[in-house]
Amino acid sequence: MIRVLVVDDQALLRAGLRMILDNAGDMEVVGEATDGAQVTAMVAETAPDVVLMDIRMPDVDGVAATRLVRARTGGPKVLVLTTFDLDEYVYAALRAGASGFILKDTLAADLLSAIRAVARGDAIVAPAVTRRLIERHIGTGDDPLPRSGRELGALTEREREVLTLVARGLSNAEIAGRLFLTEGTVKGHVSKILAKLGLRDRVQAVVLAYECGLIRAGA
Template sequence: MIRVLAVDDQQLVRMGLRMLFEQAPGIELAGEAADGAEAVRLAARLAPDVVLMDLRMPGTDGITATRRILADRPAVRVVALTTFDDDEHLYPALAAGACGFLVKDTPPGEILDAVRRAAHGEAPFSRDALARLVDRAVTAPAPSGPSAPPELPAVTPREREVLGLIGAGLTNKEISDRLHMGVTTVKTHVASLMAKTGRDNRIRLAVLAVLCGIVPD
């Protein structure tokens, strides 16, 4: 059972998350916090697996709360869930230790998928946030100057398709729909790609796809 702490100063948002998790198998809402200070206290007491963290809140904000929670419990997975999908919120959240970044209009099914992925060590990001991270990683100059594109290791044609769609920012569900295969099969391909390429998260796979020029138009 994945234990989640939902942090948001808006009661309506917390209520929506509560209703979502009540119907989700394998996920339990361990607690709710209306501000960052309460989130820090509850994280220490409830030991959640995943924290869904709003960033702009009165008093202690989500960035500060994330930093304090992870200083005390580094194994907790914090996913930012915010209205503001911009770099002014994305990079401070990542610097504080958040493992993912979602916007509040993310479909309910994708929020559940993000919680499960975060709990299993993955890094869930909204498509726009992932695209900005990949773009920054690809365009950043290497310390030793320009280098040749990386060589793609031996992957199957289907894995190559999946990798290209990861580079385009698609979620597992969107890849499943595009390639007409089950989500579980997509996850198997993603795990295989991580093992074959040595890239241990989705962002690094996406960067590899872009550098290898296999992202579809």
């Protein structure tokens, strides 16, 4: 069973999410929180696998709560709920450690698939969507950017090439076609890139590629 903590300040939405998740068969809602300020204590109390996190809440918002959750050793994964796919808070939530985001009007089946993916350790944000977020926020002064690019020195030429294509929004299959490789080989390269750079998933890899200047926003 996947243990899920639901965090949202709207009671009606929490009730709807609980109904969907409890009927999934492989998920259990272990708690509900109405504000980010409650999240840390509830994570300690309920030990969820995934926190379904609203991004906009009145006191402690989802970005700050995500940062606190992901700072815990062995803490749960965070899947952000948002109203708009270019919400100005989503980029900050990804940087804070969220494994991705979904829209509040998503279909129930897609919501369940996203939770399962995040519980497995995958990132569920499509790279092209992540790229749009980054292009909107890189260089706005909201973060201490850019990085120097020294982080990329550990990568081979092929790995840098793969990372560039990942950051441009290509899937593993598309990268394989572009570079005349098998999809399994591309997956292996992506895994090595994440390990060498100490990154959690390809979302963080895309962010790092932009911050290091490997590709430029809007390019």
